Amino acid sequence: MRKVYEVVILFLFSLGPVSSMVNWYVQSPKIVFGGHVTLFCNTSTVRNSCKGCPTSWFGGENFKVLSYNGFTASSSKYSLTTAADGFGITIKDFTENDLIYPYKCSYGFHSFVKHLTLDKNYEYQPSKDEIKTKHATYNSMLYVEVHLKKAHPEPNCTAIFNMS
Structure with missing residues (x-):
């Protein structure tokens, strides 16, 4: 028992x-x-x-x-x-x-x-190795491509070109 x-x-x-x-x-x-x-x-x-x-x-x-x-x-x-x-x-x-x-x-x-x-x-800010960029010029135009594998919040990208 x-x-x-x-x-x-x-x-x-x-x-x-x-x-x-x-x-x-x-x-x-x-x-x-x-x-x-x-x-x-x-x-x-x-x-x-x-x-x-x-x-x-x-x-x-x-x-x-x-x-x-x-x-x-x-x-x-x-x-x-x-x-x-x-x-x-x-x-x-x-x-x-x-x-x-x-x-x-x-x-x-x-x-x-x-x-x-x-x-x-x-917030997830990508490291430098997670950002891939390419650029090229064609007919006096600059083309820039940025690839972010991960980022949060969605980034707001701005390009500034200085001609001085």
Whole structure:
């Protein structure tokens, strides 16, 4: 009879909470590829009941520990912030690879995990190797062709010709 009781308790424990008391959101006003993006974990709903609780961020390939209690796994890639209502992680030199994996913030026994997704408020500026140009002259006309593999928002291109 005792084994059945243990199985029932383990089963009920494994269900866990249906909703989380913490959540994270993108704090940066705009996601800029090549720039820095800050994720903020809001802990205001559990702040008073969890003083001194450990904080952590998980993510990236193999869902590894990105930070724990104010220390980062890679200070060249991540930096941390704290506030009265939560804590944040800044992803430096943000790339498309940073979008592939989910991110999880944990505060004590409370955690929240989701994928970082893009809305229309992001910017992708192509690097010099992603911009291909050709130009030619024919019958006193200059023809310029510019190929951008990726760019967002759609660029507004202007050509200025200086004859001095």
